[in-house]
Amino acid sequence: MNNTLSLPAVAKLNLLLHITGRRADGYHELQSIFQLLDYGDTLHFSTLPTAELRLSCNQAELVTDDNLVLKAARLLQRTTGCTQGAAIQLEKRLPMGGGLGGGSSDAATTLLALNQLWQLGLSRQQLAELGLQLGADVPVFVQGYTAFAEGVGEHLTPIALPERWYLVATPNCHISTKEIFQHPDLPRDTAKISLQQVLKSEWRNDCEPLVSQLYPNVALTLQWLLEYAPSRMTGTGASVFAAFSDRMQAEAALRNLPSFCRGFVARGVNESPVLAALAAFR
Helix, strand or coil: CCCEEEEEEEEEEEEEEEEEEECCCCCEEEEEEEEEEEEEEEEEEEEECCCCEEEEECCHHHCCCCCHHHHHHHHHHHHHCCCCEEEEEEECCCCCCCCCCHHHHHHHHHHHHHHHHCCCCCCHHHHHHHHHCCCCCHHHHHHCECEEEECCCCEEEECCCCCCEEEEEEECCCCCHHHHHHCCCCCCCCCCCCHHHHHHCCCCECCHHHHHHHCHHHHHHHHHHCCCCCEEECCCCCCEEEEECCHHHHHHHHCCCCCCEEEEEEEEECECHHHHHHHHHC
């Protein structure tokens, strides 16, 4: 039996983000399109005979007790009574606080990998429900499909979008999702629309005007990217993106990236590479 496994943890973009209400528990109701990318972090897993969990990372400051990778592993142990452990190495590429879902994706990949290595036999739906305890974005990464999301992000309808190349630029500011969602000026009353209406409408991000006002570098990055293609912010930022029909156009724009940004070019995918990697492992 294999006791090691390496899997990707891909980024997502919110191609649109509508805030449609606020629940009594403080969570926000939303509608979004989660576009998965073929770019992200990589995690390496090795099983341990005891319940010990070890995490290492190329960014040492991320190795803390509240890292979502460790939280996901502990949750899986607790839920299933599993007495095995794991040594986990995280290769971090996605920026923190960028709105690309890096932490949630790392957590989802951890659930998928350890379910396999520890031979727990949980379904992807069961893992997605567990993942929701860790964060609203985790289920879409567990399911592994580009999707239309409703609720707090857990009600997912897989959709197939045309292949596009995305330039993603992240200005040098860290944005707290909690700060944005608690801000009194955030609009929370966008009318709900059906998926059919979504696919015919102009897409926008309800958080973008507020974040652009609070973080001038986000506004500047959106303005810079607008020279090449229509630009939008993903999630609560700080990352912004534009879609291109081919890779060369996106990479030509990337070469002119402002000095206060970091960026990458990635292909939008309808199915996460993590699913193919898991299938190959079996």
